[in-house]
Amino acid sequence: xxxxxxxxxxxxxxxxxxxxxxxxxxxxxxxxxxxxxxxxxxxxxxxxxxxxxxxxxxxxxxxxxxxxxxxxxxxxxxxxxxxxxxxxxxxxxxxxxxxxxxxxxxxxxxxxxxxxxxxxxxxxxxxxxxxxxxxxxxxxxxxxxxxxxxxxxxxxxxxxxxxxxxxxxxxxxxxxxxxxxxxxxxxxxxxxxxxxxxxxxxxxxxxxxxxxxxxxxxxxxxxxxxxxxxxxxxxxxxxxxxxxxxxxxxxxxxxxxxxxxxxxxxxxxxxxxxxxxxxxxxxxxxxxxxxxxxxxxxxxxxxxxxxxxxxxxxxxxxxxxxxxxxxxxxxxxxxxxxxxxxxxxxxxxxxxxxxxxxxxxxxxxxxxxxxxxxxxxxxxxxxxxxxxxxxxxxxxxxxxxxxxxxxxxxxxxxxxxxxxxxxxxxxxxxxxxxxxxxxxxxxxxxxxxxxxxxxxxxxxxxxxxxxxxxxxxxxxxxxxxxxxxxxxxxxxxxxxxxxxxxxxxxxxxxxxxxxxxxxxxxxxxxxxxxxxxxxxxxxxxxxxxxxxxxxxxxxxxxxxxxxxxxxxxxxxxxxxxxxxxxxxxxxxxxxxxxxxxxxxxxxxxxxxxxxxxxxxxxxxxxxxxxxxxxxxxxxxxxxxxxxxxxxxxxxxxxxxxxxxxxxxxxxxxxxxxxxxxxxxxxxxxxxxxxxxxxxx
Amino acid sequence: xxxxxxxxxxxxxxxxxxxxxxxxxxxxxxxxxxxxxxxxxxxxxxxxxxxxxxxxxxxxxxxxxxxxxxxxxxxxxxxxxxxxxxxxxxxxxxxxxxxxxxxxxxxxxxxxxxxxxxxxxxxxxxxxxxxxxxxxxxxxxxxxxxxxxxxxxxxxxxxxxxxxxxxxxxxxxxxxxxxxxxxxxxxxxxxxxxxxxxxxxxxxxxxxxxxxxxxxxxxxxxxxxxxxxxxxxxxxxxxxxxxxxxxxxxxxxxxxxxxxxxxxxxxxxxxxxxxxxxxxxxxxxxxxx
Numbered sequence: 001x002x003x004x005x006x007x008x009x010x011x012x013x014x015x016x017x018x019x020x021x022x023x024x025x026x027x028x029x030x031x032x033x034x035x036x037x038x039x040x041x042x043x044x045x046x047x048x049x050x051x052x053x054x055x056x057x058x059x060x061x062x063x064x065x066x067x068x069x070x071x072x073x074x075x076x077x078x079x080x081x082x083x084x085x086x087x088x089x090x091x092x093x094x095x096x097x098x099x100x101x102x103x104x105x106x107x108x109x110x111x112x113x114x115x116x117x118x119x120x121x122x123x124x125x126x127x128x129x130x131x132x133x134x135x136x137x138x139x140x141x142x143x144x145x146x147x148x149x150x151x152x153x154x155x156x157x158x159x160x161x162x163x164x165x166x167x168x169x170x171x172x173x174x175x176x177x178x179x180x181x182x183x184x185x186x187x188x189x190x191x192x193x194x195x196x197x198x199x200x201x202x203x204x205x206x207x208x209x210x211x212x213x214x215x216x217x218x219x220x221x222x223x224x225x226x227x228x229x230x231x232x233x234x235x236x237x238x239x240x241x242x243x244x245x246x247x248x249x250x251x252x253x254x255x256x257x258x259x260x261x262x263x264x265x266x267x268x269x270x271x272x273x274x275x276x277x278x279x280x281x282x283x284x285x286x287x288x289x290x291x292x293x294x295x296x297x298x299x300x301x302x303x304x305x306x307x308x309x310x311x312x313x314x315x316x317x318x319x320x321x322x323x324x325x326x327x328x329x330x331x332x333x334x335x336x337x338x339x340x341x342x343x344x345x346x347x348x349x350x351x352x353x354x355x356x357x358x359x360x361x362x363x364x365x366x367x368x369x370x371x372x373x374x375x376x377x378x379x380x381x382x383x384x385x386x387x388x389x390x391x392x393x394x395x396x397x398x399x400x401x402x403x404x405x406x407x408x409x410x411x412x413x414x415x416x417x418x419x420x421x422x423x424x425x426x427x428x429x430x431x432x433x434x435x436x437x438x439x440x441x442x443x444x445x446x447x448x449x450x451x452x453x454x455x456x457x458x459x460x461x462x463x464x465x466x467x468x469x470x471x472x473x474x475x476x477x478x479x480x481x482x483x484x485x486x487x488x489x490x491x492x493x494x495x496x497x498x499x500x501x502x503x504x505x506x507x508x509x510x511x512x513x514x515x516x517x518x519x520x521x522x523x524x525x526x527x528x529x530x531x532x533x534x535x536x537x538x539x540x541x542x543x544x545x546x547x548x549x550x551x552x553x554x555x556x557x558x559x560x561x562x563x564x565x566x567x568x569x570x571x572x573x574x575x576x577x578x579x580x581x582x583x584x585x586x587x588x589x590x591x592x593x594x595x596x597x598x599x600x601x602x603x604x605x606x607x608x609x610x611x612x613x614x615x616x617x618x619x620x621x622x623x624x625x626x627x628x629x630x631x632x633x634x635x636x637x638x639x640x641x642x643x644x645x646x647x648x649x650x651x652x653x654x655x656x657x658x659x660x661x662x663x664x665x666x667x668x669x670x671x672x673x674x675x676x677x678x679x680x681x682x683x684x685x686x687x688x689x690x691x692x693x694x695x696x
Numbered sequence: 697x698x699x700x701x702x703x704x705x706x707x708x709x710x711x712x713x714x715x716x717x718x719x720x721x722x723x724x725x726x727x728x729x730x731x732x733x734x735x736x737x738x739x740x741x742x743x744x745x746x747x748x749x750x751x752x753x754x755x756x757x758x759x760x761x762x763x764x765x766x767x768x769x770x771x772x773x774x775x776x777x778x779x780x781x782x783x784x785x786x787x788x789x790x791x792x793x794x795x796x797x798x799x800x801x802x803x804x805x806x807x808x809x810x811x812x813x814x815x816x817x818x819x820x821x822x823x824x825x826x827x828x829x830x831x832x833x834x835x836x837x838x839x840x841x842x843x844x845x846x847x848x849x850x851x852x853x854x855x856x857x858x859x860x861x862x863x864x865x866x867x868x869x870x871x872x873x874x875x876x877x878x879x880x881x882x883x884x885x886x887x888x889x890x891x892x893x894x895x896x897x898x899x900x901x902x903x904x905x906x907x908x909x910x911x912x913x914x915x916x917x918x919x920x921x922x923x924x925x926x927x928x929x930x931x932x933x934x935x936x937x938x939x940x941x942x943x944x945x946x947x948x949x950x951x952x953x954x955x956x957x958x959x960x961x962x963x964x965x966x967x968x969x970x971x972x973x974x975x976x977x978x979x980x981x982x983x984x985x
Binding site (some may be wrong): 060120161209210214248249251268288293294295300338339340342343502504507555597598599600601603604605606607608609611613614615617618619620623643659661664670671672673674675677678679681682685 | 721723726730836841847864902949956967
């Protein structure tokens with residue numbers, strides 16, 4: 001039964017869409033050309049022609065039209081509106097793809113791995129949209145050149161600087177300001193691009209007596225240099241740094257940062273053969289401290305990758321071959337902590353090598369096949385202690401292999417297959433299978449990504465996560481791409497997913513393998529999507545029906561149980577309307593079935609206090625989540641030569657002020673007839689915002 | 697000292713709370729709880745002060761009355777080859793030692809209970825006591841507010857090994873609202889911690905009580921967490937074995953995550969059995985400044 005207020009919202013949206021469509025038809029008769037197409041008909045044709053299944057290309061230009069929180073556009077928040085992609089929660093910058101957790105996603109920025117990619121605990125993403133040129137999300141089905149994640153790979157590329165002209169822009173939002181400059185260093189040969197962003201909440205806090213000694217800021221910086229040696233060789237150097245600082249006086253601090261630098265060499269041998277060689281370094285670090293009364297606590301973690309990636313593209317008749325190798329040295333510190341006089345540290349090293357070959361074969365007019373295999377070798381390296389554990393997680397023996405010594409090597413072949421069958425000019429059927437493995441494991445105490453998450457790697461005890469996914473899809477378009485429709489069904493099975501043992505948390509033991517348990521997971525579902533690509537009103541409607549279940553020994557008596565990220569229905573409506581030459585209006589509405597949660601089935605007393613007995617894991621549902629966001633932006637060229645563009649963006653987050661569930665807790669209350677009450681905490685009500693941008 | 701009271705996770709929650717303080721909202725929601733067959737719950741203790749075993753059943757979520765101890769079980773405690781059968785005490789609802797048996801440091805105790813055709817059994821070894829040396833209240837300036845801590849110091853009886861502790865803080869109050877709305881059998885604060893990172897031979901533990909701002913506001917929803925002028929605060933500190941530590945750790949964490957603590961009693965019941973040394977601090981009076 002659909003609640004009444006949801007029916008009202010649906011009716012309102014339907015009426016809005018109908019009215020704006022009518023307005024659009026009238027306007028189309030009056031105006032002979034469209035000012036701007038957000039997602040072009042060409043996009044529909046491209047989606048149709050792509051043989052790869054489960055891939056979503058993100059239109060960066062679309063971001064400028066989306067409703068924003070606190071005036072900041074956000075690529076990750078936009079991602080969460082796509083079919084099969086869900087937000088982790090109200091404040092989180094993490095996203096879940098096809099039943100996976102956020103820790104099973106890999107985010108690559110110019111080929112470098114980025115972890116915990118949220119500013120201010122995820123309110124904003126660390127990616128400044130000014131610096132991005134394109135991004136693709138692979139929802140588990142991916143070509144052989146990509147790997148390292150069992151749920152998805154989000155491949156983001158930064159924007160090269162303009163080689164002919166200088167451009168600059170700046171914007172001020174409620175919480176942050178940013179600026180961008182680009183231009184030629186040597187005309188048509190070399191260019192630069194720099195963008196930077198900083199929040200100024202802390203500057204506002206300085207004005208408040210009670211908060212002036214607190215810290216709450218973030219900043220990020222993107223830098224890119226491009227150099228054309230000649231028509232066949234091109235170099236690009238990229239750098240990215242993002243940092244968050246939070247602190248309550250000198251008592252508690254929390255900091256995290258991401259650094260990624262890369263050098264790319266694009267080498268074209270002929271029209272049929274080109275290659276890319278990439279050298280990247282990335283470092284994710286987190287640092288949490290408490291210095292209060294007699295408690296002095298500090299925990300520092302990091303993940304560092306040094307990667308060489310070589311990719312060769314060769315066209316042979318109807319075959320497009322992609323072959324390559326990737327070699328990565330990883331150094332990971334799951335934690336180094338000082339708890340008063342106690343100092344402990346756990347570091348691990350590994351060497352990962354991957355070799356692949358992928359063939360995109362245009363068999364004929366009707367049939368395309370993309371097939372490949374990725375061979376992944378993960379070697380656990382010595383130089384630090386390794387141990388054996390009993391079933392309780394207690395250490396039974398320790399051994400100390402020498403530095404560089406191979407402790408264990410896991411070899412995993414990962415076959416990939418995607419088949420596209422054209423059903424006439426406007427319809428296609430796709431079928432795919434993919435195996436992916438993951439060796440960086442995030443162990444999370446909550447359902448949301450946090451800077452205090454501990455990470456570890458596959459070791460002598462922890463095995464690589466292995467996911468197998470099959471998918472079947474259909475896509476069709478009408479009226480030359482004005483509308484397109486798609487449906488995709490998937491089934492995924494994951495081995496060796498890890499979670500905390502009951503009662504354990506990230507600081508229970510320094511040896512992370514002692515506090516986790518491994519198990520299996522499965523997810524299946526159906527994704528439906530309809531795009532409207534042409535006209536003044538564009539947008540899409542996506543719906544996902546899905547199930548996610550886990551089976552971990554020691555939890556739920558070892559039986560399959562509903563995973564915390566299981567949400568049965570997920571509906572997103574995104575509509576963008578060009579009201580006038582200057583005004584763009586956008587509305588998004590999302591509805592998600594309430595999060596799976598555990599609720600007690602009985603209660604009892606221990607030492608005089610009432611506690612709850614949980615008969616089943618995640619057997620209940622939180623109330624549904626739904627939210628309407630609105631945005632209006634006014635764009636105008638100004639100045640004598642009209643070289644400046646001024647953009648005002650007004651947004652309303654959670655326009656009908658619904659308090660969505662963030663947490664639900666059960667508390668004893670003697671005033672209740674039952675002695676117990678369930679309490680829901682919500683984070684955001686309605687939040688208006690405004691931002692101002694000036695572009696040159 | 698282990699940072700149990702000041703868990704690092706609280707850092708995150710506290711920071712989120714500050715960010716969200718302008719718009720966050722709390723409300724009660726209706727839940728349709730699914731009932732289950734009642735389960736047996738056993739809470740067994742051998743201490744240097746005596747022996748008690750409480751057997752109860754779980755209750756439905758809409759049952760407001762706390763469980764009473766169930767008679768009719770055969771409960772025994774065994775140590776050093778000698779077994780003593782406990783007797784049901786209708787006044788407390790517990791099974792107690794008729795001989796006034798008291799636990800001794802270093803001894804391993806075995807509890808057996810036969811009830812309604814089921815046999816339950818557990819063992820526990822009693823660690824040495826940790827003498828409480830000092831207790832005090834202390835205020836800390838915190839973001840324009842002040843936070844009240846209760847701090848205790850105790851001797852770590854075995855500084856060369858990992859020791860586990862369970863503390864319980866009770867308060868005696870004259871506040872009329874609390875007298876009407878609280879159950880004195882409930883602890884004001886409790887927790888478990890270990891001696892990781894402690895100064896050898898010394899345990900210092902901080903317990904967060906309340907903020908001055910909340911005390912001044914005196915809102916009904918906070919009252920059970922507030923201390924009032926003249927409240928008498930007492931502390932008992934128990935040295936426990938690892939199984940008991942794990943039980944209470946999971947009990948505390950699991951209430952948020954939906955996990956049931958795994959006790960050390962075999963036979964398919966809830967609960968725990970522990971042999972523990974108790975020390976008690978001289979009660980102190982809280983004076984509002």
